Amino acid sequence: VRKSREETLNTRKRIVEVAAEELRAKGIDGAGVADIMSAAGLTQGGFYRHFSSKDQLVAEACDVASKTLSDALRAHSQGKPPHKARQDVISCYLSTSHRDNLSIGCPFAALGGELARADANIREVATEGFLRLTNILAEQAHGSESSRRSEALAATSAMIGALMMARVIKDETLSQEVLQAARDALCR
Amino acid sequence: VRKSREETLNTRKRIVEVAAEELRAKGIDGAGVADIMSAAGLTQGGFYRHFSSKDQLVAEACDVASKTLSDALRAHSQGKPPHKARQDVISCYLSTSHRDNLSIGCPFAALGGELARADANIREVATEGFLRLTNILAEQAHGSESSRRSEALAATSAMIGALMMARVIKDETLSQEVLQAARDALCR
DNA sequence: TGTACATCAGTGAACGCGCGTTCACTGATGTAC
DNA sequence: TGTACATCAGTGAACGCGCGTTCACTGATGTAC
Numbered sequence: 001v002r003k004s005r006e007e008t009l010n011t012r013k014r015i016v017e018v019a020a021e022e023l024r025a026k027g028i029d030g031a032g033v034a035d036i037m038s039a040a041g042l043t044q045g046g047f048y049r050h051f052s053s054k055d056q057l058v059a060e061a062c063d064v065a066s067k068t069l070s071d072a073l074r075a076h077s078q079g080k081p082p083h084k085a086r087q088d089v090i091s092c093y094l095s096t097s098h099r100d101n102l103s104i105g106c107p108f109a110a111l112g113g114e115l116a117r118a119d120a121n122i123r124e125v126a127t128e129g130f131l132r133l134t135n136i137l138a139e140q141a142h143g144s145e146s147s148r149r150s151e152a153l154a155a156t157s158a159m160i161g162a163l164m165m166a167r168v169i170k171d172e173t174l175s176q177e178v179l180q181a182a183r184d185a186l187c188r
Numbered sequence: 189v190r191k192s193r194e195e196t197l198n199t200r201k202r203i204v205e206v207a208a209e210e211l212r213a214k215g216i217d218g219a220g221v222a223d224i225m226s227a228a229g230l231t232q233g234g235f236y237r238h239f240s241s242k243d244q245l246v247a248e249a250c251d252v253a254s255k256t257l258s259d260a261l262r263a264h265s266q267g268k269p270p271h272k273a274r275q276d277v278i279s280c281y282l283s284t285s286h287r288d289n290l291s292i293g294c295p296f297a298a299l300g301g302e303l304a305r306a307d308a309n310i311r312e313v314a315t316e317g318f319l320r321l322t323n324i325l326a327e328q329a330h331g332s333e334s335s336r337r338s339e340a341l342a343a344t345s346a347m348i349g350a351l352m353m354a355r356v357i358k359d360e361t362l363s364q365e366v367l368q369a370a371r372d373a374l375c376r
Numbered sequence: 377t378g379t380a381c382a383t384c385a386g387t388g389a390a391c392g393c394g395c396g397t398t399c400a401c402t403g404a405t406g407t408a409c
Numbered sequence: 410t411g412t413a414c415a416t417c418a419g420t421g422a423a424c425g426c427g428c429g430t431t432c433a434c435t436g437a438t439g440t441a442c
Contacts, residue, residue: 002404002418011418027305029217033396045399046419054396102304108353113301116290116355117215123358130353131362153366154350154373161349162342165296165318167304170311174319178341185342190385190437199385221429233432234386242429 012050015040019061020068024110025103028058028118059122062115065107066129073136082140089136090186093159094179099166108133109163130156155186200238203228207249208256212298213291216246216306247310250303253295254317261324270328277324278374281347282367287354296321297351318344343374 003011018040022031033054034044051057076092077085092098098105108115108130115126138152162182169175191199206228210219221242222232239245264280265273280286286293296303296318303314326340350370357363 001402001420002406002416004405004418008418027217027302029215029395030305032394034394042418043420044396045421048397049418108356109301110304111301112349112352112356113297113299114215116298116352117218120358123356127357127359127362130357150365150369150372153369154346157350157353157366157370158342158346158373159349160353161300161347162345164300164304164352165345165348168296168300168311169315169318170308171315174315177338178345181338181341182345184338185346189387189435190383190439192385192438196385217428220427222427230385231387232429233388236430237385 011040011042015042015047015050016057016060016064019057020065020107021103023058023061024065024105024107028111028114033057055119055122058118059125062107062111062122063125063129066126066132068104069106070129070132070136073133077136077140082142085140086137087187090155090159090183094162094166094183094186096176096179099163099175099179102167106133106160106163108160109167112160112164158182158186199228199230203230203235203238204245204248204252207245208253208295209291211246211249212253212293212295216299216302221245243307243310246306247313250295250299250310251313251317254314254320256292257294258317258320258324261321265324265328270330273328274325275375278343278347278371282350282354282371282374284364284367287351287363287367290355294321294348294351296348297355300348300352346370346374 015036019031019036022036022039025031026035033047036057037044037047047057051060073089073092076088080088093106102110108126115122118126134149134152134156137155138148141148141151143151159182162178166175166178169178203224207219207224210224210227213219214223221235224245225232225235235245239248261277261280264276268276281294290298296314303310306314322337322340322344325343326336329336329339331339347370350366354363354366357366
């Protein structure tokens with residue numbers, strides 16, 4: 001049942017996209033190759049026609065996930081005055097809906113600890129994705145280039161930590177309190 | 189080879205302590221019951237004399253890890269003027285040595301994503317541990333009780349995010365930059 | 377205090393299970409003439 | 410353009426492996442008299 005070249009590329013893309021969701025929802029260890037393939041409407045046997053290992057897929061999925069997130073956040077800042085843009089990006093990232101939708105959200109908040117233990121290639125992809133995120137905030141900050149960069153690194157990692165902890169906390173009131181506190185601290 | 193009551197309690201304690209290190213170093217999925225038992229000088233068969241499941245051990249290990257961290261950080265703030273205490277707690281948490289010593293460090297930075305997906309009991313223990321951490325900063329802040337609490341929640345989750353991302357980033361310079369940026373942002 | 381017996385901490389092997397990966401096979405697609 | 414053949418995307422079963430958990434067993438500890 002060989003497929004056409006175009007169809008093959010579409011299949012590959014679909015696997016990566018589905019993997020990006022499954023991995024964020026269940027974790028790197030929690031999402032199996034068979035899970036991902038079946039969520040993509042395929043059987044596990046075909047996996048190695050597209051990827052040389054699960055780690056390679058994880059790297060590509062992590063790349064796609066961070067790009068999708070950056071694009072979504074940049075759309076929230078596009079064509080707004082700097083202060084408003086920053087506020088909207090932060091509010092969007094630290095929202096209840098982002099907290100509750102693991103599978104389409106920030107890969108760093110979902111997988112951070114696992115990424116830190118992952119292989120070199122995955123960590124490189126993750127680092128690039130993190131820098132892409134920080135650039136969104138850095139672009140509309142004021143001050144010297146280095147102070148803007150520094151502030152963006154701190155703000156981005158603070159958002160990641162706050163979203164992650166809001167997900168850890170079971171108590172709804174406290175979870176909201178963490179999101180609100182982080183929004184206040186970053187938009188002050 | 190039955191052991192005395194005292195020895196049994198010591199063994200149990202040792203398993204939890206060893207587990208707290210193994211789990212932080214390898215992740216919840218990455219650290220197996222057999223790994224942990226053998227690191228404690230035992231064989232895996234004896235595990236269920238002490239715990240009803242791996243999840244129960246994870247909960248207890250998470251509790252111990254967060255208490256150990258809180259105690260260590262509080263020691264850094266004890267008997268110092270508020271501003272200096274805060275600065276020292278933050279510098280200690282956001283240090284290179286904390287970044288490089290996963291197994292004896294912050295369980296939230298090491299396991300955050302996995303804790304968010306863990307069972308209710310583990311998440312409750314994690315939440316208590318997080319609040320214990322925030323209290324260290326809240327105690328020596330100024331302002332109203334609610335603003336101190338809010339600031340402490342934001343600062344603590346920001347530190348967790350920064351430490352975690354500093355561990356994800358492979359490039360040493362950039363990793364240091366993240367730690368420094370977070371220290372600057374929080375001590376300003 | 378001494379003896380007989382019940383308890384149970386720890387061992388080591390085994391359980392079923394799901395993992396990542398491999399492989400023989402199928403049949404539509406792509407290529408060569 | 411048509412035909413013969415090579416390629417290879419996808420299937421489904423199997424591989425070895427390590428996981429969490431169970432279990433029969435051992436022998437020192439704790440208990441009862």
